[in-house]
Amino acid sequence: MNPIVLLFKRSLKRRFDQLLDDPNSYYDRCCAERAAFPFPEMDMVMVVFPLLAYAALAARRGAVANADSARMESLVQAAIAIAGRHVKPVDGNLERLADYQRQGVYLGLLNLALSVFLNVTSCRRFESLHAHLCALLHTALVDTQGQPLWSYPDISWPFDSVACVLSLALRDKANQSQIHQPVVRAHLAWMAGIGSDSELGLPWSWTPMEGGSRGQVLPRGGALALTIPWLWQIDAVQCQRWYRRFVKNFWQQLGPLGGFREWPKGYDKQGDIDSGPIVLGFGTAAMGFGLAATLRAGDWWRSLVLSVEFLLVIISIQAVVFWQLRVRGLNTTTVGGIRLSAGNLTGFLFGDACLFMAVTLPDLGYAAGKPIELGPPISN
Numbered sequence: 001m002n003p004i005v006l007l008f009k010r011s012l013k014r015r016f017d018q019l020l021d022d023p024n025s026y027y028d029r030c031c032a033e034r035a036a037f038p039f040p041e042m043d044m045v046m047v048v049f050p051l052l053a054y055a056a057l058a059a060r061r062g063a064v065a066n067a068d069s070a071r072m073e074s075l076v077q078a079a080i081a082i083a084g085r086h087v088k089p090v091d092g093n094l095e096r097l098a099d100y101q102r103q104g105v106y107l108g109l110l111n112l113a114l115s116v117f118l119n120v121t122s123c124r125r126f127e128s129l130h131a132h133l134c135a136l137l138h139t140a141l142v143d144t145q146g147q148p149l150w151s152y153p154d155i156s157w158p159f160d161s162v163a164c165v166l167s168l169a170l171r172d173k174a175n176q177s178q179i180h181q182p183v184v185r186a187h188l189a190w191m192a193g194i195g196s197d198s199e200l201g202l203p204w205s206w207t208p209m210e211g212g213s214r215g216q217v218l219p220r221g222g223a224l225a226l227t228i229p230w231l232w233q234i235d236a237v238q239c240q241r242w243y244r245r246f247v248k249n250f251w252q253q254l255g256p257l258g259g260f261r262e263w264p265k266g267y268d269k270q271g272d273i274d275s276g277p278i279v280l281g282f283g284t285a286a287m288g289f290g291l292a293a294t295l296r297a298g299d300w301w302r303s304l305v306l307s308v309e310f311l312l313v314i315i316s317i318q319a320v321v322f323w324q325l326r327v328r329g330l331n332t333t334t335v336g337g338i339r340l341s342a343g344n345l346t347g348f349l350f351g352d353a354c355l356f357m358a359v360t361l362p363d364l365g366y367a368a369g370k371p372i373e374l375g376p377p378i379s380n
Contacts, residue, residue, distance in 0.1 A: 002295075002300070002303055002304055002307055004304075004307035004308060004310075004311050005291075005295065005303065005307050005359050007311075008307070008310075008345070008355060008356075008359045009057075009356075009359050009360060011345055012053070012345060012352060012355060012356040012359070013053075013057065013356075015343070015344070015345060015352060016050050016053070016054075016071070016352075016356060017067075017071070020050075020071040020074060020075070023071075023074035023075075023077070023078065026074075026078070027047075027078045027081070029349055030042075030043045030046040030047060030078070030082075030349065031043055033046065033348065033349050033350055034046070037273075037350070038273055039273045039274075039350075040105070040152070041105050041106065041109065042350055043082050044079060044082050044083070044086075044105070044106055044109050044110070045109070045350065045353060045354070046349055046350055046353045047075045047078040047079045047082065047113075048075070048079055048109045048110070048112065048113045049353040049354060049356065049357035050075060050353050050356055050357070051072050051075040051076065051079070051113050051116065051117065052112075052113070052116055052357050052360070052361065052364065053356040053357045053359075053360040053361075054068050054071060054072050054075075055072065055116040055117065055119070055120045055364060056360040056361055056362075056363040056364040057360055057363060058120045058121075059119075059120055059363055059364055060360075060363035064120050064121055069121050069123065072117055072120075072121065073117070073121075073123060073125070075113070076113055076114065076117050076126060079109070079110050079113045080094065080110065080126075080129070082106070083103075083106040083107060083109075083110040086103070086106050087101055087103045087106055087107065089101075094107075094110075094129060094132070094133070095128060095129055095132045097132070097136060099136060099139070099140065100136045100137060100139075100140045100149065101153070102149075102150035102152065102153040102154075103150075103152065103153070104137075104140075104148075104149035104150055104151045104152075104156070104160045104161055104164055105151045105152060105160050107133055107136070107137065107164070108137065108149070108160060108161065108162075108163035108164035108167065109163050110133065111130065111133040111134065111137060111163070111164065111167035111168075112163040112164075112166055112167040112170075114126050114129065114130040114133065114167070115130070115166070115167040115170035115171055115174070116170060116364070118130060118174055119170055119173065119174050130171070133167075134167070134168055134171050134180065137149070137164045137167070137168060138168060138179075138180055138183055140164075141161075141164070141165070141168075141183040141186070141187060142183055145186065146183065146185075146186025146187045146189060146190045147187075147190055147195070147207075148160070148161040148187075148190075148195075148207065149161045149164060156206075156207075157205065157206055157223075158191070158195060158203060158204060158205065158206065158207060158223075159205070159223040159226070159227055161187065162226075162227050162230055162231060163230070165183075165184050165187045165188070165231075165234075166230055166231065166233070166234065168180035168183065168184055169181075169184050169233070169234050170233075172184075184234065188231070188234065188235055188238065191203045192238055195207065196219075197218065197219055200218075200219055200245060200249050200264060201241070201242075201245045202219040202224060202242060202245050202246065202249065203219060203223075203224070203227065203242075204217060204218070204219060205217045205218060205219055205220040205223050218263060218264060218267060219249075219264065220262055220263065220274075220275065220283075220286075221246075221250045221260045221261050221262045221263070221275075221283045221285070221286025221290065222262060222274055222275050222276075222283055222284075222285030222286045222289060223274075224242070224246050224250070224286075224293075225246075225260060225285065225286050225287075225288075225289035225290040225292065225293045226285075226289040226292065226293075227242075228242050228243050228246060228293045228296070228297075229289075229292045229293050229295075229296035229297075229361050229362065230361075232296050233364065239296075240297070243293060243296075243297045243299075246260075246293065247299075247302070249264045249265055250264060250265070250286065251302065252265065252281060252282070254280060257280075257282075257309070258302070258305045258306075258309075259282045259286070259287045259290065259305070259306060259309065260282070260283065260286035260287055260290040261281045261282060261283060261286060262275040262278050262281070262282075262283025262285070262286045263281070263283075268281060271283065271284075276288075287306060287309070287310075288310075288351075288354055288355065288358055289354070289358055290302075290306060291303060291306045291307060291310065291355075291358045291359065292357070292358040292359070292361045292362065294306060295358075295359070295361070295362040296361065296362040310355070314345055314346060317340065317346060317347040318342075318345075318347075320340070320347075321340050321341070321342050321347060322342070324340075
């Protein structure tokens with residue numbers, strides 16, 4: 001076990017235990033931090049990612065503590081509230097939705113949260129909602145013949161369908177059924193086929209939906225770094241292929257610095273709200289979620305490189321926070337426009353939620369003891 005990753009796990013577990021002892025306050029913090037950033041689904045991420053982390057830790061242990069089960073349940077409730085606020089169903093009831101309303105991001109993440117929660121706990125409180133959302137997403141994927149769903153009513157990013165597909169596969173696992181297997185396989189086949197860049201052999205980061213006027217957009221490090229460990233549970237063989245190509249085309253070493261680029265080698269483009277800041281080609285999201293990919297792939301050397309670099313960054317952030325808040329006596333401090341908090345390991349709640357999920361995600365596969373079976377692996 002990487003000792004730095006173990007340190008991150010334990011520190012973040014303690015931190016989120018404290019935060020979730022007051023679920024209402026945590027929900028308010030998520031909404032407040034979301035209001036300060038232009039990232040649309042930030043509030044949803046801050047409740048779903050910690051839930052995935054708790055589920056992964058429970059899966060690793062083979063059991064979930066009562067206190068952790070209660071924390072996970074509060075996160076599910078928060079995810080339902082956030083999805084309802086954005087999707088705006090009739091009477092605020094998501095079970096009254098007639099279709100997915102082209103809201104793949106919120107409903108996909110919510111359904112993934114429900115899937116992992118129901119897989120690792122004995123609580124069946126949300127079973128009806130989960131079944132309804134699975135039916136909506138299944139129908140939508142049938143309609144697209146395995147192609148990506150709409151992320152929002154006016155745009156679609158292929159990565160956002162990954163949560164939808166994984167949630168359906170986990171639903172089948174929990175029920176020991178194969179109801180959703182055809183649409184899951186169809187989407188994986190699309191990703192490995194026409195949904196991939198023929199030169200890099202990796203999924204596109206953007207493809208046009210009906211009426212789209214732009215062409216495909218190059219594979220991106222941030223999306224790949226999370227797609228690979230998430231889908232590893234479904235098709236480990238394909239994800240191993242993708243991981244090798246990911247390393248070949250996105251890993252760069254600049255002297256002692258190593259990490260994943262946001263854009264493939266040979267392409268230097270600007271960052272955006274999805275990538276986070278890009279420095280010397282290294283992408284913030286690609287590096288952060290890349291740690292999850294290296295851990296899932298068993299790539300001990302790259303996981304060590306990334307974890308050491310993250311530790312140094314965290315130490316630097318904590319030093320800035322200590323100096324500004326404790327020594328200078330300021331009420332707040334910001335770095336790069338981000339308001340930092342002394343209580344958060346990375347300086348802000350969103351960063352902690354992402355890192356907590358990244359360092360625990362590889363354990364999530366232990367829930368089944370083996371990857372979800374979908375028959376022969378998708379060929380490339």
